[in-house]
């Protein structure tokens with residue numbers, strides 16, 4: 065393609081600003097998207113040369129639709145990419161941009177904007193949108209009287225603050241003078257059920273606002289290249305179990321498994337940092353409990369969504385049984401006529417709702433609020449089952465057609481009964497003869513540095529260590545010469561030091577340069593990784609000043625926040641920065657992709 069352009073026009077290179085803007089945009093895109101951009105640019109260049117539909121210079125901002133996304137685990141990115149492709153296919157000029165590639169100064173000039181953004185953590189933006197969301201919600205945001213916008217929030221109604229970031233942006237744009245094109249969309253875990261119709265509506269509104277004429281057929285190159293992966297979220301691969309073993313002592317108080325699956329015959333490919341999606345089957349014992357508590361017959365056929373299955377199959381494979389959500393609380397309150405339960409959903413009862421969501425599974429609610437449910441009502445009320453993600457704990461360069469996971473099994477006693485997590489107990493209990501439905505979830509922002517001479521600092525307590533096993537394997541296989549430093553922590557050295565033998569071997573063979581450990585229940589005083597970070601602050605700061613990349617994986621509720629606070633302290637103590645400067649420095653590292661988090 066380059067050669068053709070070169071002979072016809074002479075190869076023009078981009079000046080520094082444009083090149084960095086392009087690099088920012090391309091950073092984090094996968095091969096399919098990069099090819100799509102290449103094909104799109106080529107088609108555009110050809111048309112410009114022929115004096116075709118589009119003028120050779122970029123369209124004015126006011127004539128085009130900007131589709132902006134912020135995404136942690138890829139869903140918002142997928143929806144935004146589809147929406148941009150549809151918009152383009154109907155003749156609109158579109159710019160698709162990840163939030164951290166969006167220049168904040170462009171916002172004041174923006175006239176037609178669609179935002180697709182998920183909510184993470186405790187009602188926080190995804191990492192790639194942190195800077196932009198802060199800017200939009202902050203004092204420096206410009207007035208936006210010329211802006212027409214639509215926001216689609218992605219979320220999970222089992223979290224207390226459902227789609228919080230989508231909501232905040234939608235309200236803030238209005239406050240700044242913008243005009244809503246489509247009403248705020250709020251997509252729950254079955255994302256496409258809302259995102260599909262919402263995208264159609266938002267697109268139609270944008271087309272009208274932009275004064276687009278009837279849809280025009282576009283050249284084939286403007287369609288996104290379909291994913292070449294043979295197996296996807298919707299078409300998972302049935303991976304056989306090669307190994308499944310506990311990697312904690314019997315008396316550790318919980319079960320953490322190392323699981324090896326075969327991808328042979330799937331042509332699935334993954335990079336260190338990616339996650340494996342697993343479609344769970346609910347535990348048979350839990351399904352039995354449901355049938356008994358609700359006094360329903362598992363063999364009874366139930367027709368829903370054009371499918372007829374026995375109720376037991378709906379409950380074991382098709383419906384979410386283990387996570388409480390707001391719509392389910394509302395339905396149970398309604399069916400049982402319990403006004404006290406209904407009150408929990410009032411906006412002034414946020415903390416009671418948060419406690420309920422954290423403390424109970426649906427089975428607890430059924431037990432406490434009995435009501436007569438028909439099998440059909442039950443199936444149509446419950447949310448569809450959704451896959452869970454697990455950080456991949458292996459490098460494909462080291463293990464070939466295999467994929468390894470590190471999974472903590474959720475199995476606990478509460479309200480006098482045993483409770484399970486759907487996916488972790490499914491994986492934990494998977495035997496040799498079993499196959500698990502899996503797919504690869506790319507995680508572009510969580511990648512080893514392209515420059516192999518860069519040092520990496522990995523902070524991964526508990527199962528958060530999983531991707532770092534993949535990182536260290538990869539750096540060993542590729543002979544990367546940058547240094548590798550791991551912070552690991554758990555409860556007790558003798559009981560749950562995950563992959564202890566492997567880390568010790570890695571220290572010996574030089575594929576791990578430093579290992580700092582923190583066990584919280586070994587001594588009188590609790591020690592966590594953040595304490596080790598502070599203790600090693602001088603050296604850690606020096607590594608970062610030398611260009612090291614920093615990664616954090618594991619618990620989002622407490623650990624990631626505490627580690628962030630420890631990193632601020634390190635920059636204050638050893639870098640002479642003020643707290644404000646230290647926070648900005650870390651934000652800049654996040655923006656540059658030198659500080660990446662994969663927390664859950």
Ligand SMILES: Cc1cc2nc3c(=O)[nH]c(=O)nc-3n(C[C@H](O)[C@H](O)[C@H](O)COP(=O)(O)OP(=O)(O)OC[C@H]3O[C@@H](n4cnc5c(N)ncnc54)[C@H](O)[C@@H]3O)c2cc1C
Pocket residue numbers: 137339344386387388421422423424425452453454455456470471472473474475476478484485486487488489527528530662663664
């Ligand atoms: C990007 C990403 C990477 C991840 N990587 C890993 C990984 O490498 N390893 C790993 O183990 N997990 C990982 N997870 C978490 C994983 O996806 C699941 O969320 C986890 O295994 C629980 O899923 P489950 O289906 O077993 O439980 P679910 O069926 O989803 O939930 C069970 C319910 O029980 C509640 N609950 C859970 N534990 C307790 C408890 N102790 N006490 C009271 N209530 C409880 C929960 O609130 C929930 O309502 C990752 C998540 C993400 C998003």
Ligand SMILES: Cc1cc2nc3c(=O)[nH]c(=O)nc-3n(C[C@H](O)[C@H](O)[C@H](O)COP(=O)(O)O)c2cc1C
Pocket residue numbers: 134135136137138139140141181182183184185186187188190218219220221223224225226227228252253255620663664
């Ligand atoms: C660690 C974590 C925290 C989350 N917190 C929230 C939340 O507070 N509110 C919400 O509505 N959704 C929450 N979600 C759900 C995500 O927003 C939802 O899964 C979304 O589809 C992810 O989109 P993305 O892949 O583009 O990031 C959370 C998900 C994870 C993994």
